[in-house]
Amino acid sequence: MYPKNWGDMTPAERRAWRIDKWRNPDVAWASPEAEADYKARVDRIVAAINLEKPDRVPVRLNMGFWPAKTAGITAYQAMSDPKLGCKAWKDFNLKFQPDASVDPLHNTVPAAMFEALGYNLYSWPGHGVSESASYQYNEKDWMVAEDYDALINDPSDYLIRDYLPRTVGAFKGFGALSSFWDYIELPFVFGQVLGWGSDDMVAGLEKLTNAAKAVNEWAKVVFPAMGEVMSLGFPPYAGCATKAPFDILGDTLRGTKGVIVDMFRYPEKVLAAVDRLTPVALDWALKKANPPEIPICFMPLHKGADGFMSQEQFDTFYWPTLKRVIDGLVEQGMIPLLFAEGRYNSRLEKIMETPAGSAIWLFDQTDMARAKATIGTVTCIQGNLPLSLLHAGTKEEVADATRKLIDVAGADGGFILDVGAVADEGKDENLLTMVETAKAYGTY
Numbered sequence: 001m002y003p004k005n006w007g008d009m010t011p012a013e014r015r016a017w018r019i020d021k022w023r024n025p026d027v028a029w030a031s032p033e034a035e036a037d038y039k040a041r042v043d044r045i046v047a048a049i050n051l052e053k054p055d056r057v058p059v060r061l062n063m064g065f066w067p068a069k070t071a072g073i074t075a076y077q078a079m080s081d082p083k084l085g086c087k088a089w090k091d092f093n094l095k096f097q098p099d100a101s102v103d104p105l106h107n108t109v110p111a112a113m114f115e116a117l118g119y120n121l122y123s124w125p126g127h128g129v130s131e132s133a134s135y136q137y138n139e140k141d142w143m144v145a146e147d148y149d150a151l152i153n154d155p156s157d158y159l160i161r162d163y164l165p166r167t168v169g170a171f172k173g174f175g176a177l178s179s180f181w182d183y184i185e186l187p188f189v190f191g192q193v194l195g196w197g198s199d200d201m202v203a204g205l206e207k208l209t210n211a212a213k214a215v216n217e218w219a220k221v222v223f224p225a226m227g228e229v230m231s232l233g234f235p236p237y238a239g240c241a242t243k244a245p246f247d248i249l250g251d252t253l254r255g256t257k258g259v260i261v262d263m264f265r266y267p268e269k270v271l272a273a274v275d276r277l278t279p280v281a282l283d284w285a286l287k288k289a290n291p292p293e294i295p296i297c298f299m300p301l302h303k304g305a306d307g308f309m310s311q312e313q314f315d316t317f318y319w320p321t322l323k324r325v326i327d328g329l330v331e332q333g334m335i336p337l338l339f340a341e342g343r344y345n346s347r348l349e350k351i352m353e354t355p356a357g358s359a360i361w362l363f364d365q366t367d368m369a370r371a372k373a374t375i376g377t378v379t380c381i382q383g384n385l386p387l388s389l390l391h392a393g394t395k396e397e398v399a400d401a402t403r404k405l406i407d408v409a410g411a412d413g414g415f416i417l418d419v420g421a422v423a424d425e426g427k428d429e430n431l432l433t434m435v436e437t438a439k440a441y442g443t444y
Contacts, residue, residue, distance in 0.1 A: 021293035037233035056417025057442030075133035086225035118169020173201030239294025305342030
């Protein structure tokens with residue numbers, strides 16, 4: 001729980017509280033050496049975030065299903081056998097020794113859960129894509145343009161009674177419910193309860209129960225396994241996640257084509273929607289039963305990349321509400337980790353409005369020399385060894401690229417080495433070369 005005086009604490013004090021919780025977790029250490037390694041790794045990362053020089057450049061690995069590939073199992077097996085999946089992720093951490101753990105949380109979530117839900121937004125290994133493939137978003141305007149007013153007026157009500165019945169099979173019956181406000185006046189209650197008795201609702205609740213059972217059994221294996229990895233000296237990297245308000249609208253509500261068209265046809269609706277979704281984005285990260293003690297909040301950024309919109313559109317539709325989410329997280333002591341997928345070369349000057357020393361910008365294909373000279377003077381930057389090099393390069397080429405990246409982005413601190421995008425596979429020897437080169441060469 002938060003301290004009783006949380007409301008009176010400054011953002012810096014809140015951040016210090018979260019960092020202390022992160023650095024001193026309640027775990028039974030495997031050894032005194034593991035405890036020392038864990039705290040040294042946290043200190044190394046925090047120093048980089050503070051734009052300081054740690055003992056060396058921290059190394060974080062932005063992995064997808066790579067640990068499964070290393071273990072010789074398919075992505076589907078990782079999502080179907082949590083013990084097998086957790087062993088793969090544990091062995092991966094022990095082999096590559098990153099400064100933040102590569103956790104199994106997102107890539108071992110049971111396929112049975114998605115199947116029980118009737119989840120339509122994505123295909124997953126063994127369902128829509130091969131058992132060895134990764135997730136694939138099913139691009140569609142799941143929200144139609146006529147829905148803007150409903151979304152703006154009450155996002156939660158729209159989600160429950162319109163959007164989810166279209167996108168998640170288990171929620172089909174929710175489309176027949178009346179407003180949940182009916183419960184606050186006695187004469188209206190029966191109308192709300194009546195909707196819960198439909199055949200679609202009964203079938204949907206059974207599906208939700210089956211999904212809950214699947215994820216509950218998974219959690220009993222995965223969370224203790226993550227605790228074991230912590231006890232071996234590897235700190236977790238992110239304690240929560242959220243999205244840019246424009247991406248909430250443009251990714252899986254309107255879809256790419258829909259939101260691009262809407263910026264021209266309904267600009268006022270788009271602006272009203274992203275404004276309404278800003279507190280939703282903050283609540284997504286912060287409104288939890290237990291407060292996130294790990295201060296880093298992961299934010300994958302999609303539609304703001306170069307090529308998706310003009311600079312004027314970025315300045316108008318994307319950045320203002322994203323900036324409000326960043327500011328809101330920082331005010332609560334969080335450290336936003338902004339994963340700028342694609343290229344952000346034309347955005348670097350604008351995003352320098354990020355509060356100084358408060359965030360991490362993880363770059364994919366952005367020019368790191370330009371990033372270092374701009375946003376890198378304000379916040380920590382992270383990235384961005386190319387995945388193509390890890391796939392097809394030689395160990396010598398990987399070592400050379402790692403040294404050059406550290407020279408460019410790691411000068412004077414404020415840099416965390418990582419791969420550019422989420423990595424599902426590549427050559428283990430190349431990844432190991434990247435890590436070992438960084439540890440040997442990236443000293444301050």
